[in-house]
Amino acid sequence: MKIAMVCHPTHGGSGVIASELGMRLAKRGHEVHFVSHERPFRLDPLTFGVRFHKVHVSSYPLFRYPPYALALANQLSQVIQDHDIQVIHAHYAIPHSLAGILARNMNADRNVKVMTTLHGTDITLIGTDPSYTDITRWAMQESDYVTGVSDWLAEVTRKELGGDLFVNTIPNAVDAEVFSRDQACSELRERFASQGELLISHVSNFRPVKRTKDVLKTFALAAQDIPARLLMIGDGPELISAQAEARELGIQDRVEWLGIIDETAPLLAGTDLFLLPSESESFGLAALEAMASGLPVIATDSGGIPEVVVDGETGFLSPVGDIESLARGTRELLVNSEKRNQFSEQARQRVMDLFRWAPVIERYEQAYEGLFSGGS
Ligand code: GMT
Numbered sequence: 001m002k003i004a005m006v007c008h009p010t011h012g013g014s015g016v017i018a019s020e021l022g023m024r025l026a027k028r029g030h031e032v033h034f035v036s037h038e039r040p041f042r043l044d045p046l047t048f049g050v051r052f053h054k055v056h057v058s059s060y061p062l063f064r065y066p067p068y069a070l071a072l073a074n075q076l077s078q079v080i081q082d083h084d085i086q087v088i089h090a091h092y093a094i095p096h097s098l099a100g101i102l103a104r105n106m107n108a109d110r111n112v113k114v115m116t117t118l119h120g121t122d123i124t125l126i127g128t129d130p131s132y133t134d135i136t137r138w139a140m141q142e143s144d145y146v147t148g149v150s151d152w153l154a155e156v157t158r159k160e161l162g163g164d165l166f167v168n169t170i171p172n173a174v175d176a177e178v179f180s181r182d183q184a185c186s187e188l189r190e191r192f193a194s195q196g197e198l199l200i201s202h203v204s205n206f207r208p209v210k211r212t213k214d215v216l217k218t219f220a221l222a223a224q225d226i227p228a229r230l231l232m233i234g235d236g237p238e239l240i241s242a243q244a245e246a247r248e249l250g251i252q253d254r255v256e257w258l259g260i261i262d263e264t265a266p267l268l269a270g271t272d273l274f275l276l277p278s279e280s281e282s283f284g285l286a287a288l289e290a291m292a293s294g295l296p297v298i299a300t301d302s303g304g305i306p307e308v309v310v311d312g313e314t315g316f317l318s319p320v321g322d323i324e325s326l327a328r329g330t331r332e333l334l335v336n337s338e339k340r341n342q343f344s345e346q347a348r349q350r351v352m353d354l355f356r357w358a359p360v361i362e363r364y365e366q367a368y369e370g371l372f373s374g375g376s
Pocket of ligand 1: 011012013014015017092119120121149172205209280281282283284285286
């Protein structure tokens, strides 16, 4: 098939999923055209069958807000015509799905379909913002097919936008060869932890929804008398206040701020435990990558996280903001290496059973085919 993939190119789970999906579809013989304002960071532009089309947004002085959605729709329309695109697969509702619908309608003489994959904040934050609610609902109704990355997200979407909306869950997946204990780099581990020290990791974009300060508070309480260090991977609006929090908690010497890292796999695999105390996650791709790397995950019992992390089996889940509970689980796995290893194996096994790419790709392929046979 000829597919136009639209996603956010910056660091974030939806761009990762779109890139990994697109490259795999290309390896299976499809022609995949990525359309965005930058090349998505996980997209290898040399992948056979993959093309990247950059969206140019002109900044005319009259435009206080350059109309990216329109430039995207225009570029999509050109790609449809130049490459006989059959499916526009939009990751994230606004503006991608909307631009896809515009481009489809601009080419009404062609049989182009729009599939939208919802990733979470496009519904929970943007879709519930009164400035965007009606247009998000309309974009979902006008999409030819809508998928969501967890049952929780599908349910929330129906609740927020209308009970009659059909949202099929196709979960996220992870490359279990790239994210694997086998990728652990001992030099990297030694750089951050001395002999006998344990390493806890956290990866996010440090936005309020990630509750970055809870990572620090949990670490401070759980590891107050345990030799352990914390690796903070990522960057975002809460970085400065989180660094201030680390100083206030007196743990600044035990925390490494590593900034954005494109390839986290060798680093993650060299750590022992992963923290994700988010306010909400529709899925929690960071947790899935950690589990594939053999890390038990300490997370919150929020959103779609329980569909990924099993409490008492692959990690521990706590109520949002409950630092004592988060710290209790963290501490238990820090002091009990037997349990840590058992959870590590179970985490990896859960990924292998439920979240490998091969079956997920097949489900997307079936959905694409169904768009034309009426049976998706
Ligand atoms: O929230 C983010 O950090 C970015 C956002 C995105 O669009 O990249 O993440 C959402 O999509 C990911 C991939 O499906 C999910 O794993 C994340 O849970 C989801 N984030 C939230 O729901 C907060």
